[in-house]
Amino acid sequence: MKKLKLVVVGNGMAGIRTLEELLKLDPDLYEITVFGSEPYPNYNRILLSPVLTGEQTIQDIILNDTSWYEENGIALRLNCTVTQINRARKEVIADDGTVAKYDRLLLATGSNPFILPVPGKDLKGVITFRDIRDVNLMIDASTRLRHAVVIGGGLLGLEAANGLAVRGMKVCVVHLGSTLLDRQLDGAAARLLQKNLEGRGLEFLMDHQTEAIVGDDAGAVKAIRFKDGTELATDLVVMAVGIRPNTDLAERAGIYTERGIIVNDTLQTYDPSIYAVGECVSHRGMAYGLVAPLFEQAKVAANHLAFHGIGRYSGSTISTKLKVTGIDVFSAGDFTGNADTEAITLADPVGGVYKKLVIKDDKLIGACLYGDTVDGAWYFRLIREGKSIAELREHLMFGEGSIGDTGHSGENSIAGMPDSTEICGCNGVCKGTIVKAIREKGLFTVDEVRKHTKASSSCGSCTGLVEQILISCVGGAADIKPKSEKPLCPCTDYTHGEIRKAIKDQHLTSIPGAMRFLEWRTADGCSTCRPALNYYLMSTWPGEAKDDSQSRLINERAHANIQKDGTYSVVPRMWGGVTNPSELRRIADVADKYHVPMVKVTGGQRIDLLGIKKEDLPGVWKDLDMPSGHAYGKSLRTVKTCVGKEFCRYGTQDSTGMGIALEKDLVGMWSPHKVKLAVSGCPRNCAESGIKDIGIIAVDSGWELYVGGNGGIKTEVAQFFVKVQTPEEVLEYTGAFLQLYREEAFYLERTCHYLSRVGLDHAKARVIEDPANRAELYARLKFALSFEKDPWAERTEPTPARREFETLTA
Template structure:
């Protein structure tokens, strides 16, 4: 059932999610009766009877009847078009509805509801999620992570009605649902209503047979019911007062139950620590344990709003008791294992938030951690695979790759969140014989092609639209998705200066020409050439702030002024007034040239050796508006004292007595990288040519979302040197191509939007 969401989203087929085919049952001497429902249990004669009247004797009986979706007991709940989301039949109904109907309402903003909504959107329906509370997934996320998730889903086109209580469903003349009405008497059109408001253990069969039930079938630590011949596992049970609605506890319960059915008699189930992962492609979310904390707990929190990353680790007595991760979940399995094992984290507390790779000492490296795990440690929660299962399979079946392990154990074959842990386990088991997975990592779920393959194919061919690329490269989704469309659109821009930019294939910030802030407002950053401004510009900014009641102005590290708290409705008017004062977009929202930071230089500074301000202004006016694989920053320092911090920028110029030192590949932020010295030049003209050539080389060679620092680490400084320093003709050609590409891009997007161009940000993508 956990893989129904990818089926609804067209990411997997029914055949792909089947745990075992019919031959598997025959091969393992299991008699399978399909299309057969057990209607009664005769405990005195130890027999079960099915709906066809057939009777089957048992020595031991295992009940695994699961759960039923909870359907709100409101007027209209039994109309056609009102369903739950629990089985293949529900998925088939949703897919059929999407072919003939338009508007879908999902009641419930929990894990299952959001996955259903995502799948229905992929099927081309207009989807609104109705939720009782203000926060989504409140059982798995704190408010911060919930609001980040809400923002991401809204950017994808999903609509929400929060803090809303459904009152009744209204039918059309044919008896199918047509409208949903709320307690505030508002209403919405609905051709399909999916109720995802929870589950109820399915224990009626057990209860009718006299087995003790409360909220579920009550079992002990061996999974035995009050009848010594009857066991129960899964969502139908109640253990130590708890009922579980996730798959991972079932695997733990099943192992204990199998141990006792086989009469080993040593397994004990003591409850489960659970984790959650949302199966929506492109959204990374992980939650585990008590993320709300206790009176005595502490929170370790990391948040990077610009990158959409949030991590919270809840600690009590130096033990992790819960975690929430959004945007970067690569260490989720590691935190989860630390929590399950109740490891003391005191000696790594100061580095814990930065992940396993940053713990750093010889006893806490990723491979050391995996090697130290007990064989019973769970690696894959989706399929209930523990460390011992994987190690045994590797050794007994001579497995060497991730694909081998997936095929033989099913570990990492479902949601994929444990892939890193599985690869580390393969590495520790095989040592030097470990083979990195030969399977390439696709750009997204729409294709099997990698980022490099897509990049190279576009640069070797001529295309006019992203859809031509999708068709030529056999994309499974002919319209692409939010992951691949921006990337393909960028490669087309970089490869062909005549290409018409597809505004619909850009990220929301680039479509909005502003950075969305956590409260839903926007920040606006006008460009200040080389960090130099004028009284008119400052007066214009001040007037705009007063006129539109903008709450905050801040001087940025890039020597500009950021206006925070601009409402979406005011954006065009703010842009228009700024433009009237001669200000243009600073592209603070884009994968583009951001800033050119300068110092006072020899114009004013007694230590200055060259005119850094003048050079900065010249470079910014040459490079502004250019689209890059990622954000790009320049700096010009007027002397070796380097007040403009040129040696941590993507391209930095430092003035010396003989001319300019040219530095490349720097990066600030969490992982600082100091630039590499590319070369030294004597004249301003040479320096300017190098900047243009370097920009174009980066634009043409780097992969989308690859900053210059990791790009140079990947290709090597020698590659850049060969292209720019050793080959003068190539350098001049690159610079010329850059200037040509700028002819179509140096248009102020704020002015265009204020005048009505590209006024729509979204279009409905259907398949």
Template sequence: MKKLKLVVVGNGMAGVRTLEELLKLDPNLYDITVFGSEPYPNYNRILLSPVLTGEQTIQDIILNDLDWYAQNRIELLLNRNVVKINRARKEVQADDGTVAKYDRLLLATGSNPVILPVPGCDLNGVVTFRDIRDVNRMIDAAKVYRHAVVIGGGLLGLEAANGLAARGMKVSVVHLGSSLLDRQLDSAAAGLLQTSLEQRGLTFLMAHQTESVMGDEAGKVKGIRFKDGSELAADLIVMAVGIRPNTELADQAGIHTDRGIIVNDTLQTYDPSIYAVGECVSHRGMAYGLVAPLFEQAKVAANHLAFFGISRYPGSVTSTKLKVTGIDVFSAGDYTGGGDTEAITLSDPIGGVYKKLVIKDDKLIGACLYGDTVDGAWYFRLIREAKSINDLRDHLMFGEGSVGDTGHAGQNSVAGMSDDTEVCGCNGVCKGTIVKAIREQGLFTVDEVKKHTKAASSCGSCAGLVEQILINCVGGAANIKPKSEKPICGCCNFTHGEIRKAIREHRLMSIADAMRFLEWRSADGCATCRPALNYYVTSTWPGQARDDAQSRLANERTHANIQKDGTYSVVPRMWGGVTTPAELRRIADVADKYHVPRVKVTGGQRIDLLGIQKKDLPNVWKDLDMPSGHAYGKGLRTVKTCVGSEFCRFGTQDSTAMGIALEKDLVGMSSPHKVKLAVSGCPRNCAESGIKDIGVIAVDSGWELYVGGNGGIKTEVAQFFVKVKTAEEVLEYSGAFLQLYREEAFYLERTCHYLGRVGLDHVKARVVNDASHRAELYARLKFALSFEKDPWVERIANPAARREFETLTA
């Protein structure tokens, strides 16, 4: 049978995605011709920003290479603009005279960037941010010029500003509105975003209206003038003020348009032979500029082009995810609220976290997240499903991992996810598609999953979930790239190990030194790399490197643990879990004086005062006269003990005294991750020593040491390390192990994962079997601890330290 002819005008993500879906349904139905106006095959426009920053190249973001077109027998005509549609003759004509006949025509003409109609808008040095040509122009300008102005504080504007700043330009962002991302964020989240970006070197001129672009006699940009008469010098001006559906070709052909090419629920225009998808489309009065809705359209259009006729496009609930200079923001649905809605909010400006969830009629209808967006996909799923969240309400703010037995799978429970659960929002890939590809194609790596499904191939935020699905399908056969082989973040190309080595070998004493030497892409780094670099320089050069408090995690900076209602938790130190009547009276008095709503014994044998107001924290510490910062940092937390031989009839050693000695020996220690210890007075193990980072168990002839335990989400049983006779040996072996961990582990790597990476034999060879090396490690730890003093010892009575906290929490 003679094949039908399908012509696609537009070689972008929406048009080519429609072809991919069509080829799945019927690969032999059409002879396909694609016209593309650019010299490249289909590429990922979402990743133009990493190309601008230098993190990727154009080749890295190609979605369908030339071989793909050839393998699918698709005629690809690049560098050609279709200028005319003859509907009567069913043919299109390109600007070079090429004519192609069609039985079905798919318009995927995308959108055009908006150029402000102001004097000087056509000067040399005025660019948009829409395609590779624009990116290349900005990269070339950054090599020569110094000052850039970006007009527009939306998604593209901020990404352009970030990219130019990464290229070394001084960037000012001009925005007509009073807050950034005003279509994606509420004012609170936008304010946090602006503050963070300002700290990273960007300048903002809010509520400024452009009057004209100024140029020199040669027709080159030299600045910008505003309506209020003020001016700003600039060598480059990027207009990122919006997009407009490209309907020129449809208008010329007499196809009905109104702020887009009008289509019905089958993506068919008023001409039944012509379909349209993507940013050029107006569906039920809506035009979408995000990729997920475009892919939903593509699937429906392909269904009808294949004559299946059983699918419809009702419109999309949209979500937005942006990562710029290490800041994560996410929004979905109706995040503004108001009227008959209610909002649950969590605001932690110091920790850089803001969450707003909007509820109506017992359903989640909107979400706005800043700083912590890990549960964005889950919230988006709840919004789309429009199911009752009554059972989830108490857990909603704390994410999918906290819902427990409410009937919803946690974020790590991929086995509980339904096959139609969307995993990759950028490319519209659901779990079932990934599982099917893994099983049918025999996939064992995330890169293979990307190639076959496109999941995790765009922004990459779902890569961790794809890894979990892969592991769930093939178990230990999954070839997951270890952390040791991954760059620390997008700011550089170096792994944790390479960075630690450079800091040690080249005596890099500060975050700035490390970034400069390793040629960091972003001037100030991000929330991922800064805490890691701070730990690496301070642990490598104790007493010489300056601790950058602002690069520590939020709880370490504020020295308290924020709770879901905005109050704080204080856990007074009790050495080894032992207290006195006097301390208990002070705790009780503080609880009464400051109306503490909950006093609770923790799993680590300490007393937790929950619900303390931020303004009361300094006075609570002063009245307690007991340090409490140990409970929150990446370092020594607690040493849990049982009563041991002093009171227990089964006890063989004084575990309480041993626990107190260990805690005092290690007080103030920082480490890659939190460290918990326990000492049990006999093998009955009442202190749960078998699931601690270091567990000490008393036996008749001394002490057995176990290492690498973890009582968290995934319980890890500690491994036997060594048996010693004396308390002094317990201190030395424990300290030496922890120092080796401090020197070799990656930031945020627990001891169990560190041991899994280097092997227990490696650690034993240096600590157990080599006495001189063990002594050196312990000595280095004690030297470091002479500088890593517990900040709480002096904070209580130190006015300067108190003022620092008040500044941090202002």
């Protein structure tokens, strides 16, 4: 089939990001031509400042070298500026005479630096700070000249001033306003910043308006004159007073523009064949100059260029993260506030720390941080997700690290973790490796981090930590969204929730059928989507959807946990942590026979045989003659118990018997993520019920149930759920809650994260306050379990050892 023609005008970050997204969706749809006015391939404009200071080179910041264009069949025309669009003939004309036809045209013309319309603006030594050419001019000037004036106290102005100062020039920043970074900081933070920068050698003239730039007889800069008549001698003037969307080409073609090229929520202009993204765009009256909104636009534009037609861009919440000569500054959202908002502030001028949090209707809507920006990523996430901070308010100012001690949901501060901290346990990737890849390779998405480091590429449970590291490194440029808005994987644009709904509404019962209906982009899916689809199908249509063993993770396929050296660990099931001499003898015999290098008691009161070769696994399970403990699965793992009233002088109920009953009632249950339970015989809680997915604590009058706990790298304390009187009620309430979790949670979402998303009150309403619905949930669980018994773990006829066990524990 003949390919359509796509022409991209602009070789910057927005245009090429759109192509990257498009190539993921349909790499063979278009014959692509890219026009770039500069002599370089696509580079990271954000990293121009490190190039100016000498920390990096131009080659270090190239995002896509020329080989990338060649590999993807893209015709790249560098040093070539498009000067005309003939919309009637659907073609563009460049300054070198090149004519390129298009079926779809993408305008990514970016922005132009604003030049003050003052006398002398064209003198030699007056430059801007916008591209590599400008950086080269500044580097050259710093080798010959001594004095520089930077007009503009915004982001670009301070970065230019810092770079020139590092290069050895004496620099003065001239700003029209009374405070620096007046679009990113409030007055208090800006004054702290100015004082610190002055202490490092930069000079400032605030509230000064430039009237003219004065030249010498050779036509070079010699001074700058202000409105009050005073002059300041200088050899170099850098104008960094803002940017304007580059709409010249669009205007000449008759495309509707205002502050930028007007686009709708699909990034389409008034001409349906022409799309636009990036700094040249005006969307709902907003033009964005930061990279995060540009990447969001790119994804939507690519979706429509690929004729998928379901993406929508509704605007962006932005944040600013800046580091000038070692000073950390962060802002996000509405940090100024108004009469309808309230602000919490912390000011420590001596310590160089300032924080301002703006709250409206129990939601964080803005943050401004100076000096201590460790929690910037957390505040930004709270702003974007729009969740109530009522329970966090008391600790909000003291950061995310303070939340863990309160019993509320929170994560340890990523910025405070050492580089050696392991983030991805599946692949052994530490924080330092991820940070290095993000900074050196200019990464902005979790998918890119996975590609370069393998972090978050296996079970996915560390994805949240990877996202936090991205935000910590690149601030608002991190291309992430709340999980509820994210596609399941790059194979589809549908979210977990949308896929679950489609499987239920359309009665989809197979992975191929689901992929066909949802128009999967890849024929066989990937290691992320296949396990998720398999779980959603099995949990929605038990008895109808067939378990696809090849869509399970390696641990589930091998029925053992794979270890770092390629061997496996085997954990046989011991109901409630109780065993007997017969089982112990068999475990010892297996350890001898297969030369097991380590036999270890686990934290869940089971025995783990570590270091078993893959080829020995069938023999090991046969000789053990015990069911699997599912220590490898997204399923019920263990029910941990204490000895309870049978032996303990403090025990109030039979916690061991309750644990065994629970484990037998739930055995074989597959779930979105691993599930662990514990039963404690008294409030002393020796079984650690307070940090389990479901914890049961015996009291004199019955049992207290707690839900949503989680041990591990981010400990979550379980929340009180309900108090019941009988063991039968424990089974019913526990089963009903787990079935609700099975039906509503996203794949790889722990119970604590599920409850954080839907709210504890939602679970209480479905399980506690509605007895009929509770009974239905429990009945659905028991029905599903009748099909979900693991053939490796369960046998039709009990063995003699099983009969002995049943007799002992009856």
